[in-house]
Amino acid sequence: MNDALLGGFVDAAVQSSHAFRAALTVLSQPGEIRELHGAVPPAPLSVAAGVLLLTLCDGTTPLHLAGAYDCASVRDWITFHCGAPLVSVEAAVFALGDWVALQPLGQFAIGLPDYPDRAVTLIVEMPALEAKGAVLRGPGIADAAYLSLPEVAAFQANRALFPLGFDCFFTCGAKVAALPRSTHVEAV
Amino acid sequence: MSDQAYNFAYLDEQTKRMIRRAILKGVAVPGYQVPFASREMPMPYGWGTGGVQVTAACLTPDDTLKVIDQGADDTTNAVSIRKFFQRTAGVAVTEATADATLIQTRHRIPEAALTTGQILVYQVPIPEPLRFLEPRETETRKMHELEEYGLIHVKLYEDIARHGTIATSYAYPVKVEGRYVMDPSPIPKFDNPKLSNSPALQLFGAGREQRIYALPPFTHVVSLDFDDHPFEPSKAPHDCDLCGAGESYLDEVITDDQGGRMFVCSDTDFCRTRCEAGHLGALGVPVLKGGA
Numbered sequence: 358m359n360d361a362l363l364g365g366f367v368d369a370a371v372q373s374s375h376a377f378r379a380a381l382t383v384l385s386q387p388g389e390i391r392e393l394h395g396a397v398p399p400a401p402l403s404v405a406a407g408v409l410l411l412t413l414c415d416g417t418t419p420l421h422l423a424g425a426y427d428c429a430s431v432r433d434w435i436t437f438h439c440g441a442p443l444v445s446v447e448a449a450v451f452a453l454g455d456w457v458a459l460q461p462l463g464q465f466a467i468g469l470p471d472y473p474d475r476a477v478t479l480i481v482e483m484p485a486l487e488a489k490g491a492v493l494r495g496p497g498i499a500d501a502a503y504l505s506l507p508e509v510a511a512f513q514a515n516r517a518l519f520p521l522g523f524d525c526f527f528t529c530g531a532k533v534a535a536l537p538r539s540t541h542v543e544a545v
Numbered sequence: 546m547s548d549q550a551y552n553f554a555y556l557d558e559q560t561k562r563m564i565r566r567a568i569l570k571g572v573a574v575p576g577y578q579v580p581f582a583s584r585e586m587p588m589p590y591g592w593g594t595g596g597v598q599v600t601a602a603c604l605t606p607d608d609t610l611k612v613i614d615q616g617a618d619d620t621t622n623a624v625s626i627r628k629f630f631q632r633t634a635g636v637a638v639t640e641a642t643a644d645a646t647l648i649q650t651r652h653r654i655p656e657a658a659l660t661t662g663q664i665l666v667y668q669v670p671i672p673e674p675l676r677f678l679e680p681r682e683t684e685t686r687k688m689h690e691l692e693e694y695g696l697i698h699v700k701l702y703e704d705i706a707r708h709g710t711i712a713t714s715y716a717y718p719v720k721v722e723g724r725y726v727m728d729p730s731p732i733p734k735f736d737n738p739k740l741s742n743s744p745a746l747q748l749f750g751a752g753r754e755q756r757i758y759a760l761p762p763f764t765h766v767v768s769l770d771f772d773d774h775p776f777e778p779s780k781a782p783h784d785c786d787l788c789g790a791g792e793s794y795l796d797e798v799i800t801d802d803q804g805g806r807m808f809v810c811s812d813t814d815f816c817r818t819r820c821e822a823g824h825l826g827a828l829g830v831p832v833l834k835g836g837a
């Protein structure tokens with residue numbers, strides 16, 4: 358059997374409901390970290406990134422694969438399980454890759470002034486993900502939260518575009534965290 | 546057990562993905578109305594089909610659901626929505642605010658303080674706070690884009706000129722994080738302070754108007770007002786006649802055809818909990834624990 362056919366949800370309705378709640382929790386409470394389970398995607402895709410794709414992407418959401426993630430095994434798995442059209446950077450509603458491969462960020466859609474929702478969601482694969490590092494403040498955060506972001510300047514520049522801007526999920530193994538465009542980020 | 550004739554929580558997976566993506570963008574831009582493709586639900590508009598779709602997209606089988614209509618768990622509307630999700634999602638249900646993980650509401654915020662991890666889903670009839678000033682969607686969208694909110698201030702100020710006070714008492718407009726003006730749905734303005742800095746996630750769904758918007762936890766929400774006429778969250782100047790609460794939102798209830806009336810908490814769970822704890826209002830009857 359082709360490996361691309363394996364590793365999807367066994368019970369999509371229930372597994373995607375749990376995955377969405379975790380995604381909703383981490384996006385609405387930046388700095389929180391949750392675990393995502395239920396998918397077994399091919400390398401180099403993490404479990405968390407695979408589950409996010411299965412939960413949020415389909416034939417209506419053009420997806421950009423960056424760097425090492427733009428490989429045959431990942432492309433085939435996504436085509437079979439999500440059906441998301443694989444596109445270039447400018448057309449992406451979702452984009453997946455490590456932080457370096459996703460650069461330069463300026464090519465991604467940041468929404469329109471009257472439709473700021475039409476902005477890309479980045480799924481950033483991380484070598485580590487911990488609730489320490491950069492200081493986060495803003496909606497979803499009582500006082501301050503902390504997250505091991507790949508850098509600070511890009512998120513400060515993104516916040517300056519608000520209400521436009523990109524939104525990020527960060528994935529590492531089964532772990533997921535997020536940073537919406539509304540968050541103010543400072544270096545420690 | 547859920548009814549196997551339906552997908553989990555009724556909606557098909559593609560529809561839930563579309564709604565879930567809209568919810569996430571709503572969370573990312575607090576107070577901004579995200580368009581979504583509202584689906585037909587097995588209930589009429591006006592029964593909260595927007596809220597029902599948001600709830601369907603958020604529920605997991607582990608949830609405990611509470612549904613209130615104007616504060617009450619036992620109206621036809623609340624009961625049918627609760628039954629709908631018991632049948633289609635197999636979730637546990639409760640009337641106790643503290644026990645609920647997801648609360649769908651029409652026109653009230655519960656009196657009991659909400660907590661981290663809870664989600665409050667509002668049914669919204671008209672999501673656009675500028676609609677009564679400007680019927681054209683392209684124009685209101687432009688006004689939000691340019692933060693042209695002068696007209697809505699003029700409308701509130703005309704209230705003051707005419708009535709000496711701001712007469713708007715429901716769906717009182719708010720500004721979210723200093724950016725978007727938002728309609729909090731037809732909650733009494735008494736509830737407006739509870740919108741701000743809530744530990745709970747607040748989601749708003751308008752079915753007919755096809756809009757979803759959100760307030761993440763700990764989001765700063767300010768009711769529009771003026772230096773010389775500050776916002777006042779008013780309520781009837783009474784205590785609850787059943788439980789004696791002095792700080793809850795009250796409904797006036799006609800008790801007979803002789804003009805008899807009483808004031809009772811609109812939040813039935815809050816009132817019952819207080820009565821069971823021994824609090825007694827002017828017309829209340831002591832609750833006999835374990836009695837009939």
Ligand SMILES: [Zn+2]
Nearest residue numbers: 785788810816
């Ligand atoms: Zn009472």
